[in-house]
Amino acid sequence: xxxxxxxxxxxxxxxxxxxxxxxxxxxxxxxxxxxxxxxxxxxxxxxxxxxxxxxxxxxxxxxxxxxxxxxxxxxxxxxxxxxxxxxxxxxxxxxxxxxxxxxxxxxxxxxx
Amino acid sequence: xxxxxxxxxxxxxxxxxxxxxxxxxxxxxxxxxxxxxxxxxxxxxxxxxxxxxxxxxxxxxxxxxxxxxxxxxxxxxxxxxxxxxxxxxxxxxxxxxxxxxxxxxxxxxxxxx
Numbered sequence: 001x002x003x004x005x006x007x008x009x010x011x012x013x014x015x016x017x018x019x020x021x022x023x024x025x026x027x028x029x030x031x032x033x034x035x036x037x038x039x040x041x042x043x044x045x046x047x048x049x050x051x052x053x054x055x056x057x058x059x060x061x062x063x064x065x066x067x068x069x070x071x072x073x074x075x076x077x078x079x080x081x082x083x084x085x086x087x088x089x090x091x092x093x094x095x096x097x098x099x100x101x102x103x104x105x106x107x108x109x110x111x112x
Numbered sequence: 113x114x115x116x117x118x119x120x121x122x123x124x125x126x127x128x129x130x131x132x133x134x135x136x137x138x139x140x141x142x143x144x145x146x147x148x149x150x151x152x153x154x155x156x157x158x159x160x161x162x163x164x165x166x167x168x169x170x171x172x173x174x175x176x177x178x179x180x181x182x183x184x185x186x187x188x189x190x191x192x193x194x195x196x197x198x199x200x201x202x203x204x205x206x207x208x209x210x211x212x213x214x215x216x217x218x219x220x221x222x223x224x225x
Contacts, residue, residue, distance in 0.1 A: 033213065042217040043203065056212060089155065098207045100147055103157040 002026065004104035006092050012110045013082055021077040021107045025094030032069055033101065034077050035091040043091070049075065050097075082111045114139050116206050118216035125194055126224050133189045133219045135204030141165075144208040146180065146187045151218070152200040163187065194223045 005024045013019050025032050034046040045059035049069040060066070064082075069075040079086055089108050093101035115138040125131045137146060148160040161171060163180050171178045175192045191198050204216040 043215045045212075045215075048212045050212075091157070093157075095213070098145055098209060098213075100159045100162045101149075101157075101213060102159065103149075105156050 004092055004094050004102050006090075006104035006107050008107060009105065010108045010110075012112060015084060015111055016081055018078065018080045019082055019109065021079075021090050021092075021109070023075045023077070023092030023094075023104060025073065025075070025092070026102055027073075029094035029096050029102075030072070031095045031097060031101075032075050033093045033095075034067055034075070035093070036088045037091055037106070038088045046077070046090075079109075082109075084111050087111045114141075114144075114206055114208065114211045114214045116204050116214050116216035118202075118204055118219050120219045121217070122220045122222070124222040124224060127196060128193050130190060130192050131194050131221065133191075133202050133204075133221065135187045135189065135216060137185050137187060137204070137206045139206060139208055139211075141208035141210055144206055147205040147207070147213070148178065148187075148189050149203045149205065149215075150200045151203065157203070160189075191221075196223045196225055199223045 007022045030051045032049045036044040036046055047067045048056040064080045067077045087110050089106040091103055091106045093103045095101040117136045120134055144165045146163045150158045150160055161178055168180050177190045179188045199222050201218045201220045203218045205213050207213045
């Protein structure tokens with residue numbers, strides 16, 4: 001069966017440009033998370049969607065970051081006016097309610 | 113508030129040694145879940161185990177074992193006869209319905225040949 005997929009796998013962008021990162025969760029999973037991981041660091045929580053509830057945006061580092069989850073499935077993380085400090089691997093994970101998360105392979109974002 | 117602490121930032125052992133990764137959690141909820149994940153050098157996080165708060169039985173899977181003790185709020189992970197392929201970053205996490213999944217900061221395990 002299909003796991004969590006993310007696209008693109010790599011993204012190089014110039015400082016100041018906007019980027020969109022996509023996550024396709026496992027079908028039927030009600031929860032979707034976005035994380036950021038800098039080289040050699042832990043998981044930094046960004047945003048959490050659970051069913052039809054309002055998303056938990058408490059981890060978004062600035063108003064340049066936003067995310068949507070359409071139809072309870074696909075999610076898009078948008079970073080506006082990218083900065084060099086936004087360079088990291090962005091990970092998406094999905095789960096069925098509170099059960100274990102399954103992670104995608106990540107999108108490596110490099111801002112030049 | 114929920115919290116997960118992995119006090120060991122890095123551990124390095126020689127192959128075939130046993131190694132234990134510590135995980136201490138904090139929660140006010142009576143129903144919660146605990147998890148361990150592995151992140152090998154390739155980068156993709158892999159789910160290893162889930163435990164619910166009502167099941168304190170220890171779990172063994174091959175060379176891996178997990179010790180859940182509610183009395184000390186710990187969910188430790190032991191690798192027996194470690195191998196080089198066990199080298200990875202290991203994350204402990206907890207979840208309750210009143211919160212979201214919370215991860216510890218991870219323990220980087222290096223197994224030297």
